[in-house]
Amino acid sequence: MKADLILARGVIRTLGRAGLQPHSHLAIAGGRVMAAGGSEVVGLKGPRTRMIDLGGAAVLPGFNDAHAHVVYYGLTRFGADLGGARSVADIAARLRVHGRALKKGEWQHGMGYRGDELAELRAPHRTELDLATGGRPAYIDERGGHSRVANTAALEAAGLMAPGADPPGGRIVRDRNGLPNGLLLESAMRLVADVEPPPRIDRREQGILAAQGLFLSRGVTSVGAAVNRGFADDLRAYQRLAEGAQLKMRVNGFLSWELLEAASGLGVRAAFGGPILRGGPIKVFVDGGAERVAMRSGGGVWRTAPDELRELVATATSAGLQVAAHAIGDGAIEAMCDAVEAAGGVALRHRVEHCTICPPDLQARLGRLRMVAVMQPLAARFGRVASALFFPARDRTHLAPHAPLLKAGVALAFSSDLPVTTDPNPWPGIRAATEDQVNGITLLQALRAYTYGGAFASFEEGFKGTLDPGMVADLQVYERDPLSEPSTTWDRLRPMAVLLGGARVYGSL
Numbered sequence: 001m002k003a004d005l006i007l008a009r010g011v012i013r014t015l016g017r018a019g020l021q022p023h024s025h026l027a028i029a030g031g032r033v034m035a036a037g038g039s040e041v042v043g044l045k046g047p048r049t050r051m052i053d054l055g056g057a058a059v060l061p062g063f064n065d066a067h068a069h070v071v072y073y074g075l076t077r078f079g080a081d082l083g084g085a086r087s088v089a090d091i092a093a094r095l096r097v098h099g100r101a102l103k104k105g106e107w108q109h110g111m112g113y114r115g116d117e118l119a120e121l122r123a124p125h126r127t128e129l130d131l132a133t134g135g136r137p138a139y140i141d142e143r144g145g146h147s148r149v150a151n152t153a154a155l156e157a158a159g160l161m162a163p164g165a166d167p168p169g170g171r172i173v174r175d176r177n178g179l180p181n182g183l184l185l186e187s188a189m190r191l192v193a194d195v196e197p198p199p200r201i202d203r204r205e206q207g208i209l210a211a212q213g214l215f216l217s218r219g220v221t222s223v224g225a226a227v228n229r230g231f232a233d234d235l236r237a238y239q240r241l242a243e244g245a246q247l248k249m250r251v252n253g254f255l256s257w258e259l260l261e262a263a264s265g266l267g268v269r270a271a272f273g274g275p276i277l278r279g280g281p282i283k284v285f286v287d288g289g290a291e292r293v294a295m296r297s298g299g300g301v302w303r304t305a306p307d308e309l310r311e312l313v314a315t316a317t318s319a320g321l322q323v324a325a326h327a328i329g330d331g332a333i334e335a336m337c338d339a340v341e342a343a344g345g346v347a348l349r350h351r352v353e354h355c356t357i358c359p360p361d362l363q364a365r366l367g368r369l370r371m372v373a374v375m376q377p378l379a380a381r382f383g384r385v386a387s388a389l390f391f392p393a394r395d396r397t398h399l400a401p402h403a404p405l406l407k408a409g410v411a412l413a414f415s416s417d418l419p420v421t422t423d424p425n426p427w428p429g430i431r432a433a434t435e436d437q438v439n440g441i442t443l444l445q446a447l448r449a450y451t452y453g454g455a456f457a458s459f460e461e462g463f464k465g466t467l468d469p470g471m472v473a474d475l476q477v478y479e480r481d482p483l484s485e486p487s488t489t490w491d492r493l494r495p496m497a498v499l500l501g502g503a504r505v506y507g508s509l
């Protein structure tokens with residue numbers, strides 16, 4: 001058998017058996033790596049083989065972003081862009097402009113502000129939104145994804161403009177007169193979300209394509225598509241794109257916990273699906289975000305109480321389904337370990353998403369339970385600064401414990417959590433993980449967490465994640481070798497071309 005494509009005279013790192021040791025040549029046949037090595041690989045050239053002289057360009061496996069909100073990011077394109085807003089007046093002005101293009105009665109959305117970036121250091125009040133939106137229901141999201149503000153019309157649509165109790169795992173923030181001020185935290189966000197019309201499927205598709213363009217431009221060829229709510233429409237949108245050959249990245253689509261019963265009723269199990277699209281883990285929130293993470297020392301919000309979590313993990317495990325649990329604080333991570341241990345779910349690679357504050361006893365338990373830590377390596381940089389607000393000093397030693405987790409035998413997968421991180425470029429995270437003075441890891445470990453790690457998390461490590469022979473030829477090409485460039489320039493790194501299964505999906509070669 002001869003090769004379809006040979007990449008020659010490059011700096012090719014497989015991140016597999018050879019680690020960071022570069023090869024100069026790579027042969028691809030049938031969408032898979034046939035051989036990686038020196039000039040002897042040219043012997044696989046046949047009459048129809050395409051040869052590309054890389055002229056010193058560098059090749060790495062495509063990145064796998066194991067946790068990113070693909071549809072959510074995509075849908076923000078249709079709302080008002082509130083990213084970088086500096087004041088409540090700034091938000092109102094952007095809503096006013098954006099609202100002009102909307103149809104009568106259509107809900108207005110906006111996304112991307114952060115309360116602590118506003119001059120007022122607080123979320124807008126519903127009446128401040130009303131001034132910009134009038135009687136149109138409007139619902140805006142803070143960038144972290146754990147709080148939102150509704151205007152009066154949206155609160156009325158949800159029947160919330162009356163005294164009432166907070167839902168479990170959430171809070172309706174109220175003025176002194178007992179009326180909601182518009183700010184909804186954690187599970188309370190859903191009270192309004194449940195009454196708004198769901199986005200149309202064509203918008204989901206357009207949103208996915210926009211996200212895909214961004215991912216490919218950053219060298220990401222596989223993505224774990226995280227969800228906050230249970231829309232069957234998400235999977236349908238991905239599938240329609242795949243059928244139309246428009247899906248050019250591999251998607252592991254999470255299923256919200258509300259779909260657990262449906263999924264187990266269908267009989268689908270972990271790793272269900274094909275090479276382009278598969279149904280991924282059951283996503284559940286254990287604790288909240290920011291100052292609402294659940295610590296063993298107390299405090300925080302339990303989006304899912306420990307006994308409910310135990311039941312959910314037991315149900316999923318007996319159905320053969322993997323669970324991806326949002327757990328940031330050590331209390332939440334411990335609850336997930338308890339649940340997995342009780343369910344005997346060791347073979348299912350149950351995942352802890354974020355795993356931000358994880359002390360040694362929990363590191364050891366995650367290792368024993370053969371769980372996967374799906375982390376955002378940038379937490380090693382920003383977390384140490386921001387965490388001063390949220391965590392006592394003694395907890396910060398165990399923040400983003402990448403090295404200790406690997407030592408404890410925990411599989412590590414890296415991710416951006418887009419749009420919480422506004423750019424899914426993996427390089428700043430790789431830099432943060434390697435330069436971290438407390439829990440830093442090697443460059444090879446960081447690169448593997450962004451390639452092999454995500455493949456392992458979705459049971460695909462025998463299929464993708466390295467460029468060893470037999471693996472699918474998902475790869476990215478850089479004009480110059482990133483590893484010979486100073487890490488201070490990595491934030492600006494962009495691949496010149498990206499191949500999926502040996503076929504070009506981005507850039508040019």
Ligand SMILES: [Zn+2]
Nearest residue numbers: 067069226417
């Ligand atoms: Zn997330």
